[in-house]
Amino acid sequence: MTYRRRAVLIAGPTASGKSALALELARAQNGIIVNADAMQVYDVLQVVTARPADKDMALAEHRLYGHVDPAIRYSTGQWLAATKDVMAATPPGRPLIFVGGTGLYFDALLNGFADIPQVPEEVTLQVQQEIQALDGAGRLALLQREDAATAARLGVADPQRLVRALAVKRVTGRLLSSFQDDQQAGLLEGFAVERMVLGPDRQVLRDRIARRFEAMFAGGAIEEVSTLRSLQLDPSLPVMKAIGVREIGAWLDGQLSREEAISRATIATHQYAKRQRTWFRNRFGDWPRNT
Template structure:
C-alpha cells in the first residue's frame, strides 16, 4: 500500500555460546529494537539458566518476547512459534520498531525467511516407536532409511541427524505422506518483503569449545541443578522436548547417583559441543549468503 514503510528486522543466528544475546542487546539498545526469541529450547519455562536464557539484567537492558512462555509439559512446534511470531508482528509498536530475531534454531529462521508447511500433529506413541527404531542406527543407517522412505528429503540433507530423521519418519508413519511433500506446500514467509539484515555469529572452534565448557560450569553454580530438580518434580513424560534439553538428562543422572558431578558436567559439555557442531553445519549449508561475524576475534 502506498505510503507504508518497509518493516525492518535483524536476524542473528549462531551456535550455542556464540555471544548472540550480547550482540542482540547491543543492537536493540542502539536502535530501539524488540528482541524476539528464535530458539526452540529458550521458549520453555523452568529452565532459565540451563537454556542460557537472558538473565534479569539482560532482560532489563532491552525489550524481550517469547522467552520462557511455554509450559514444559507442552510440545511446542515450529508452527506454534510462527503463530506467536505473527502475534508479535501485529502487536509491535509501529513499523519503525525493528524486530531482532535471535537464537540457534535453524528451522525457525528458515520458516521466517522461506515459509513453513503446516504439518498435522503426530501422536506421541508414533514418535516413541520411531525413536526406538532410529536410536540403533548410525549416521549411515539413518540416511539409508530416510533415502528409502523419503528420498526427496534425503536428497536435501547433508547430515541425517537423529532429530530430523525421527521427525520425517514420524510424519510419514502418522499421515501416510512424506515430510518432503508437506515442505513443498510451504506457506508464505512471515518476513517476505521486509528489509532484512542477516547475521551468523561464528566464533573460532577453539574459542567456542572453551566458552561452552566455562558456561556450563557457571550454569551448575547458578541454579541449573535446582532447575532440573524442579522440572523432575513435575513428573513429566521423559520424551517431551524440555526433558531432553542438554543438561537435563545429565543432571538427572547426577541427582539419581548414576553420575558424579564432574562426569555429569563432562557429559553435558560434550553433548553441547556436538550440538554446536551440528548447528554450525546447518548455518554454513543453509545460510551461505548471510554475513558471518566472529564476535570474539580478539580472544584467540
C-alpha cells in the same frame, strides 16, 4: 517518505555471543528481541537453556522467552504463529531482532513452513520396524507406492525421510507432499532484512562452553532441574532433552560426580554446536559471517 520495516536475524551456535549482540543492537536501535531458540521458549529452564538473565531482559523488550509450559511439544508452526502476533503488535518503526540457534525457525521465518501435525513416537517406531528389512531399492519402491510425489522429490528414500513420510500418512491420512504443497509463506516479505551468522573461533567457543556449565552449576541449574523433575513429565518431551537435564539429573541421583556431569554436558554441547555450525554452513552459506 515511507520506510520499510526492519528485521535483524542473528543466528549461530550455542555460546557464540548472540544474546549479547542482540541486546546491544536493541538498546541502540530501540528494537524488540524475539527468541528463535527452540529450548529457550520453555518455562522453568532459564539457566540450563542459557535464556537471557532477568537483568538483561529488563534492558530491552524480549518476546517468546520462557512462555511455553514444559509439558507441551512446541512446534515450529506454533512459533511462527506466536511470531505473527509479535509482529502485529510491534510499531512499524521498531526493528525486530530475531536471535537464536534453531536454524529451522529462521528458515521458516524467511521461506515459509509446511505445518505438519505432530506424529506420536509410537507411530514412528512402528514404521521403523516395518522398513527394517528393506534395502534402498525396497525403500524407494515402498515410498513410490505410498507417496509418489515425495518419492519423486527425494529421488533416494533414505530411512529417516521414508519413516517421516509414512508416519505422517498413518496419522493424518494425507500425503507428506500435500502438506509441503500447502507450505505457508515466509513472514518477512516487504521487510528490510539484515542477516548474520556468528562463528567464533572453535577454541574460543569451547572455552566459553566449559565456563558456561561451571557457572550454571553455581547459578541455579540444579534447582531448575529439580523443579523440572518434580513435574514428572514424559521423558520424550523436548524440554527433557535439553542439554544439562539428563546430566544434572544423574548427578542428583548419585550416578555421576559433579565433575563428570559437567564434563558430559560440556561434550554434548560441543557436539550440538558442531551440528549447528554444519546446518548454518549448509543452509545459510550466503549469510555474512561475524566472529
